[in-house]
Amino acid sequence: MGDIQLKKSAEIHEVVVIGSGAGGGMTAYVLANAGLKVLMLEAGPFFDPKKDSMQLKWPYESLRRGGNATRPMGDFDAAYGGWEIEGEPYTQNGNTKFDWFRAKMLGGRTNHWSRISLRMGPKDFKCKDAYGVGDNWPVTYDEIKPYYDKVDRLIGVYGSNEGLENDPDGIFLPPPAPRLNELFVKKAAKSMGINVIAGRGSVLTAALPGNKDRGQCFYCGQCNRSCKVYGDFSASSCLVIPAMKTGNLTVITNAVVREIKTDNKGLATGVSYISKDDMQEYEVKAKTVVLAAGTCESARILLNSKTAHLANGLSNSSNVVGKYLHDSTQAGGLIILPQLMNRPKYNEDGVGSLHLYAPWWADNQKLDFPRGYHLEIFGGLMMPGYGGYLGFEGSVVPLINGYIPDAAGRMKPGGGFGKSLKDDYRKFYGTFAGFGCHGVDTAKETNYCEIDNSVVDKYGIPVLRFNYQWGRDEIKQAKHMNETTQAVFKEMGGIPLMAPAGEANNWGLSNPGKGIHEVGTVRMGDDSKKSAVNKYGQSHDCSNLFVTDGSVFTQQSEKNPTWTILALSMRTAEYILDQKKKQNI
Amino acid sequence: MNRRDSLKAIGIATVTTALIDACKPVAKSNTEITTDITGRQPFEAERDKKLQEETFFDAHEMATITVLVDIIIPKDGRSGSATDAKVPEFIEFIVKDEPAHKLPMRGGLKWLDVKCLNQYGIEFKGCTPVQQTEIITAIAYPSLAVPEMQPGVAFFNKIRDLTAIGFFTSKMGIDDLGYKGNTPNQWKGVPPEILKQYGLENV
Numbered sequence: 001m002g003d004i005q006l007k008k009s010a011e012i013h014e015v016v017v018i019g020s021g022a023g024g025g026m027t028a029y030v031l032a033n034a035g036l037k038v039l040m041l042e043a044g045p046f047f048d049p050k051k052d053s054m055q056l057k058w059p060y061e062s063l064r065r066g067g068n069a070t071r072p073m074g075d076f077d078a079a080y081g082g083w084e085i086e087g088e089p090y091t092q093n094g095n096t097k098f099d100w101f102r103a104k105m106l107g108g109r110t111n112h113w114s115r116i117s118l119r120m121g122p123k124d125f126k127c128k129d130a131y132g133v134g135d136n137w138p139v140t141y142d143e144i145k146p147y148y149d150k151v152d153r154l155i156g157v158y159g160s161n162e163g164l165e166n167d168p169d170g171i172f173l174p175p176p177a178p179r180l181n182e183l184f185v186k187k188a189a190k191s192m193g194i195n196v197i198a199g200r201g202s203v204l205t206a207a208l209p210g211n212k213d214r215g216q217c218f219y220c221g222q223c224n225r226s227c228k229v230y231g232d233f234s235a236s237s238c239l240v241i242p243a244m245k246t247g248n249l250t251v252i253t254n255a256v257v258r259e260i261k262t263d264n265k266g267l268a269t270g271v272s273y274i275s276k277d278d279m280q281e282y283e284v285k286a287k288t289v290v291l292a293a294g295t296c297e298s299a300r301i302l303l304n305s306k307t308a309h310l311a312n313g314l315s316n317s318s319n320v321v322g323k324y325l326h327d328s329t330q331a332g333g334l335i336i337l338p339q340l341m342n343r344p345k346y347n348e349d350g351v352g353s354l355h356l357y358a359p360w361w362a363d364n365q366k367l368d369f370p371r372g373y374h375l376e377i378f379g380g381l382m383m384p385g386y387g388g389y390l391g392f393e394g395s396v397v398p399l400i401n402g403y404i405p406d407a408a409g410r411m412k413p414g415g416g417f418g419k420s421l422k423d424d425y426r427k428f429y430g431t432f433a434g435f436g437c438h439g440v441d442t443a444k445e446t447n448y449c450e451i452d453n454s455v456v457d458k459y460g461i462p463v464l465r466f467n468y469q470w471g472r473d474e475i476k477q478a479k480h481m482n483e484t485t486q487a488v489f490k491e492m493g494g495i496p497l498m499a500p501a502g503e504a505n506n507w508g509l510s511n512p513g514k515g516i517h518e519v520g521t522v523r524m525g526d527d528s529k530k531s532a533v534n535k536y537g538q539s540h541d542c543s544n545l546f547v548t549d550g551s552v553f554t555q556q557s558e559k560n561p562t563w564t565i566l567a568l569s570m571r572t573a574e575y576i577l578d579q580k581k582k583q584n585i
Numbered sequence: 586m587n588r589r590d591s592l593k594a595i596g597i598a599t600v601t602t603a604l605i606d607a608c609k610p611v612a613k614s615n616t617e618i619t620t621d622i623t624g625r626q627p628f629e630a631e632r633d634k635k636l637q638e639e640t641f642f643d644a645h646e647m648a649t650i651t652v653l654v655d656i657i658i659p660k661d662g663r664s665g666s667a668t669d670a671k672v673p674e675f676i677e678f679i680v681k682d683e684p685a686h687k688l689p690m691r692g693g694l695k696w697l698d699v700k701c702l703n704q705y706g707i708e709f710k711g712c713t714p715v716q717q718t719e720i721i722t723a724i725a726y727p728s729l730a731v732p733e734m735q736p737g738v739a740f741f742n743k744i745r746d747l748t749a750i751g752f753f754t755s756k757m758g759i760d761d762l763g764y765k766g767n768t769p770n771q772w773k774g775v776p777p778e779i780l781k782q783y784g785l786e787n788v
């Protein structure tokens with residue numbers, strides 16, 4: 001017998017779910033609660049925020065003071081993974097610069113996300129009709145609304161009802177009050193006709209009716225570390241762990257999926273994976289397979305699931321798998337507000353999600369690009385720390401102290417040292433504010449990920465190669481973001497900290513992938529020649545295969561995708577139950 | 586679960602009395618090996634241990650860094666100096682953690698010593714306080730520095746940043762800044778008198 005064995009289990013599972021993030025977590029939750037026996041495969045380790053979160057740790061409890069040597073968003077950030085993972089590379093076509101963020105752990109990226117929870121609107125689901133670009137979804141807002149409502153009730157989201165046409169209201173908990181610095185942004189934006197409303201986030205600002213397992217938010221502002229009292233939404237704490245308590249869900253961690261197995265009729269029969277624990281090969285059988293490994297990883301698994309009959313990969317007779325990859329556009333800036341120098345100090349941590357938010361406000365009739373973006377406003381007395389999203393504003397003090405007169409009204413050259421510099425660091429603490437502009441990219445067939453057959457990862461699995469360029473509309477949108485940012489900052493009065501933007505750098509547009517909102521690689525549609533799954537997330541080609549992560553998006557909007565992933569995956573899970581009852585699958 | 590139960594669940598009985606206990610660092614000082622590996626991935630814990638066992642700066646370099654960081658952040662009426670906050674130990678760790686700092690730090694220290702040797706006849710740490718202030722002044726203000734001082738400017742920008750990070754992320758530095766958070770509380774918004782102070786009551 002060799003060193004490596006293929007271990008095939010004879011047991012046939014009712015459902016195998018690949019991935020434990022928002023989509024996989026919700027699917028497993030619904031199915032397990034309905035009494036189905038579910039097996040979940042997760043590529044990373046078990047993670048329970050109650051035990052594993054680094055909430056309430058101080059910077060000096062980290063050797064690197066919160067720095068990002070091993071975690072790109074800081075030493076306390078909950079994500080196990082990042083833009084690069086040792087032994088698990090990806091490649092780029094030509095001058096593509098796609099950044100792919102992966103969190104390999106129970107709950108995936110939902111452990112560290114910013115909990116911004118927005119519904120897509122009626123026009124977003126009918127993008128082609130409403131805006132003349134992209135494709136319509138095979139579903140309407142009215143069809144998805146009941147699921148958004150159920151997600152609101154099940155998981156909890158704060159916000160304010162505003163009656164806006166394309167930013168639908170929800171079943172909201174009370175929103176948190178804004179921080180001081182954020183009010184400066186709101187005041188300036190409002191004076192320019194930008195409607196600033198309460199943020200919408202999945203954080204329990206009040207008790208969640210009917211739920212005894214989750215605690216209320218105690219306002220440490222550290223949602224990105226994941227929450228020990230389950231006061232915010234992570235798929236681990238709110239879906240997978242509760243589903244395990246039903247006794248119907250079994251989770252196998254450190255299971256890296258190679259491919260989905262099919263029979264000669266084209267139906268899914270199971271899943272093969274390698275275990276990181278013993279580096280042995282495994283195969284599990286299932287009546288139904290649910291794929292929710294994350295947008296790009298799901299495409300990779302389908303494309304790698306080749307057989308003699310499926311030279312193109314699984315669920316890919318349309319040849320669209322991997323295509324129409326699209327991420328949010330994003331840009332933005334920071335400003336130092338000298339009027340806040342030596343400001344009063346108090347606990348301003350607030351929530352670790354969004355306090356204030358500006359839905360897309362402009363009239364596209366007057367603009368040279370379709371659709372738009374929203375503003376995510378931030379600022380305040382943040383915990384000093386090295387690394388993380390914002391870092392420490394102190395790092396710019398020796399650059400900006402040359403622009404501000406001292407207490408005696410004298411200017412001094414920027415830089416310095418000694419007691420005067422020490423005072424400058426104190427003076428500027430808590431003076432920064434800013435906002436991110438997060439917009440929509442129209443899905444394009446020419447932006448895609450594909451298998452790079454010349455490179456394999458450390459498990460011997462062929463890796464993804466990316467091909468992605470922003471289009472003209474997205475670049476025009478970024479120019480508008482830049483103009484908005486400059487105008488709001490001018491209105492606020494202060495020292496803007498913005499990198500120079502222009503044609504050469506796409507007006508400050510981040511690399512695709514940086515939004516961590518990539519979707520669309522296994523798009524849904526009514527036409528099996530132009531889409532991979534139907535409006536229930538069921539494969540057109542393989543009736544017992546369902547996809548429930550962001551990959552099924554026909555077309556994103558400027559709203560962050562998680563709440564829609566949750567609504568769609570809940571709907572798919574209910575459809576699976578219905579189809580099983582009818583013995584169709 | 587209500588808010589009080591939430592806090593009990595993580596071992597904090599009441600907001601007011603628990604603050605001191607809840608916020609105690611696990612390690613007694615910045616340099617002590619951190620034994621709490623909650624939430625750490627095995628490769629991270631191993632890497633931390635390995636880095637702490639390595640030494641990058643030699644005794645002369647560390648002595649020079651010690652002088653420099655206290656010139657950058659000295660003790661004053663409100664808080665101690667950079668060395669009081671163990672900034673040299675932080676710098677020793679962070680250059681191993683982020684190796685891109687290694688060469689600019691080592692080379693910059695050497696540049697500074699040679700400059701002082703030529704100018705004052707002795708390495709930097711042996712210079713008088715007046716001489717040290719003179720040479721630092723020549724590299725601490727980028728817009729005023731003459732071209733031949735540029736290598737020193739680049740070095741000083743780096744060590745100044747690392748010193749500030751080390752100091753203001755220490756307990757001493759955080760207290761100095763007046764940061765009040767990282768503790769369970771009930772956020773009700775900006776206090777009314779502060780909103781009034783900035784004319785933001787009706788925003």
